[in-house]
Amino acid sequence: MNNIGIAIAAPGGYAVDDAALARGIARLEQQGCTVHNYYDASKKFQRFAGSDGGRLAQLDAAARDPDVQIVVALRGQYGLSRILPRIDFRAMADSGKLFVGYSDFTAFQMGLMQATGRKSFAGPMMCDDFIRDEPVEYTLNQFWDCLRGPTHFVRGEAAGNPQVDIEGRLWGGNLAMLNHLVGTPYFAKVDNGILFVEDVNEHPYRVERMVLQLLYAGALEGQRALVLGDFSGYRLAPTDNGYDFDAMLAYLREILPIPVLTGLPFGHVKHRCTLPFGGLAHLKSDDTGFDLTVTDYPTLSNPDR
Numbered sequence: 001m002n003n004i005g006i007a008i009a010a011p012g013g014y015a016v017d018d019a020a021l022a023r024g025i026a027r028l029e030q031q032g033c034t035v036h037n038y039y040d041a042s043k044k045f046q047r048f049a050g051s052d053g054g055r056l057a058q059l060d061a062a063a064r065d066p067d068v069q070i071v072v073a074l075r076g077q078y079g080l081s082r083i084l085p086r087i088d089f090r091a092m093a094d095s096g097k098l099f100v101g102y103s104d105f106t107a108f109q110m111g112l113m114q115a116t117g118r119k120s121f122a123g124p125m126m127c128d129d130f131i132r133d134e135p136v137e138y139t140l141n142q143f144w145d146c147l148r149g150p151t152h153f154v155r156g157e158a159a160g161n162p163q164v165d166i167e168g169r170l171w172g173g174n175l176a177m178l179n180h181l182v183g184t185p186y187f188a189k190v191d192n193g194i195l196f197v198e199d200v201n202e203h204p205y206r207v208e209r210m211v212l213q214l215l216y217a218g219a220l221e222g223q224r225a226l227v228l229g230d231f232s233g234y235r236l237a238p239t240d241n242g243y244d245f246d247a248m249l250a251y252l253r254e255i256l257p258i259p260v261l262t263g264l265p266f267g268h269v270k271h272r273c274t275l276p277f278g279g280l281a282h283l284k285s286d287d288t289g290f291d292l293t294v295t296d297y298p299t300l301s302n303p304d305r
Helices: 018-030 052-064 080-086 089-094 103-116 126-130 137-148 175-181 204-216 245-255
Strands: 004-009 033-037 070-073 098-101 120-122 152-157 165-174 193-200 225-232 260-262 275-277 280-286 289-295
Touching (some): 052 070, 052 080, 052 089, 098 137, 103 120, 165 225, 204 225, 204 245
Parallel strands (some): 098 120, 165 193
Antiparallel strands (some): 152 289
């Protein structure tokens, strides 16, 4: 990791524990990284990591910094929607930086892809992945292995998946954010895509409704497969009367025109893979899960790809 410059930018929420963030930065520095922190805890505003202009300035500064190779989002929460029209996506793409995040950061990744075709990374954020008292080895290994490239591998474990052996462009992210962007100038239309989605605290009927919104809006046209990550944190009620995640999944598999797979280790969980948003993916499933192999994406050694 020697001489890798990592910038921290906070386009969404602020750090809840400033001391933990400091420990996370120190840990990266001990590993040989140079950390450029553009987040200033003293400037947080309401639920945000700063004013709209201040958060935009963090992204701009990180993209302009010549000593930075990777820009990692501080955290998700909410905030990118407010600054999407003001982001200079061409400047972001031309910077050659490797942008990494998930959750609310899906809006940035979609806007970047739509405006420029630039690929990015659905992966860890400073809070909480890099600041944990006990870092999750799988999550951090996935991050570094993916960014080093040139090929990245993810294994998903799940029974009952349909048998597929397909290739397509990998894209997606947080399901609520994708729904939020449908019909806007920031929704990237990916042909021959493999769509991955995740969310948290969303009842299965809401997940179903959001997937149906993508279907009805035409966002699933030309897609090769839908791959579900983690959808935890919801609570069922007696009035659901047997309608649970498995029932919702069975319904989606019945009506969607593409195969639906489960088992992707991605979402609001500690054990999380990193996914090249826009990379060329080969997806092959078997009785126990699937293998996802991704190529053709920018890396630390070849950031302009």
